[in-house]
Amino acid sequence: MAKVVVTGGNGFIGGHLVSRLAARGDDVTVFDPGPVPPDLAVPGVRYATGDIRDPDAVAAAIPLDVDVVYHMAAVVGVDRYLSTPLDVVDINVIGTRHVLDRAGRAGAKLVLASSSEVFGRNPAVPWSETADRVLGPTGTDRWVYSTSKAMAEHLVFGFAAAHGLPVTVVRYFNAYGPRQRPAFVVSRTIHRALRGLSPVVYDDGGQTRCFTYIEDLIDATVAAANDPKADGESFNVGSSVETPVRSVVELITELTGVPPTVVPVDTRERLGDRYQDLTRRVPDTAKAAEILGWEITTPLEEGVRRTIDWARDNPWWLALPDSGLS
Template identity: 55%
Template structure:
């Protein structure tokens, strides 16, 4: 059995977290419905792979055992294409699955690191967002907000388990992660995928929307620090770069570093994604709390992170040949 359990350990962030922990000599149990990606096979040794859905409490219990010390709860249904087409799966997995994880962790006395998202802030115009900033959302009829609301409810559940039942837990909110192995459904991964396949990148609207792109290795470092630090118990922390970059500039940088001379295809968000999607003009974290409690800061510039991501993508034909969803956004 393993003292560390990672739900969603075959996903993008989960896979990098597994690599980090195993590299430190830690035994890890991965709990996931999916197999690991082709360039990262989970075999015998320090990693145990349990196939299961977090909505299945019985199977989950076979992964989170009595000797588990920390549960990194990363399992979620995420991505614009998924919450526009599968909002029920988003809500069920992110809410009911989280409740199962929290209940089981409480039963065995393990700490939970809950992976949340900058999406919980919605479209609050008062940036940068601190952990106590207000949530500003659109109508419930827009699928755009199902992911945000489900992750916020997962946070409420976590706080409830902490305050009412005594669970040890920390919540981290990630801001626009990117890097090797990411599904080509996000602005950086989609742009890299397209230009390396000889296709022009896609830009929504005028490309002036801004994001703070966070290299996955920096996010993993902050995640491990938050899980292992007693100072983070009971806290919520923003994990992200504080460097604001217009999406159009990020796309241009991908093209330049990949050696591609391609004019982006411009799409109107409403026409392309429908009424269920609403864009967020600016998304910027205040990361002072993570710096104060953990000594963490984002170390990798967008330029350097893109160089690493593009180099990896060139060496990974399986990823370049992977399908791309029809409906995507930044």
């Protein structure tokens, strides 16, 4: 049994991680700005409420005898980083520094949840962990999340070099699954389909992504925390199967029985220069396979079916607002 703290543990990825850690018998504390939704509370888990930008709140939530800190807290989603870019920087960067300070005092292992977004629009896919970052201008809000996550990685590796803290960075590629806020391709399409609404597709839907089922992603995250060979390393965590966005939308409409007529959104017309999309996003996961012994085990259709089944059984989720752009 390990004593662990999960920041952002009420979120999509954090919530699944908390469930996994509690199920294996870990002593788990969640630190999150809001109360846990009643449907997602895990028995035996302590829930601490506070703002990650407040160092005192972070210190109160992370005890000095903690073994592992999983830093999942972040502002995520196109809708959010276009509407509140300053919050993205403050929470993703300043919050990470506060967590590092406390984890350093405790001498705990720290696992940072990062993102495929750090690679920006580098056209040379698949991306290895050392691939170059290629970004657009700072005046384009699209890149604030990418930059904030890259800065968080710099903080983590810099702190490790200065203080000897064991750290690992996991970069997630297009996670999906039960509980995800309906603002992303898979979650939003399922959310709309089960309410009888047509799916929304940005531009022509020809952009490709490598969709990663949440349980596979959690497998990699826990492995990164447990394996000393992961200390000081970063890992791409994602499927290697490249799927056009329109294809996953069509799969969902087929499985839910909703007519595949889509609501097209021209991002250039809708958002102007604030947003720039990526044509392809593909990870090279050889490093995770070699060091962590990790690989994807859930095919896209199976993961989508599981997510649809869960959504049908959870009307509270279907009652959430559609929070994507349209």
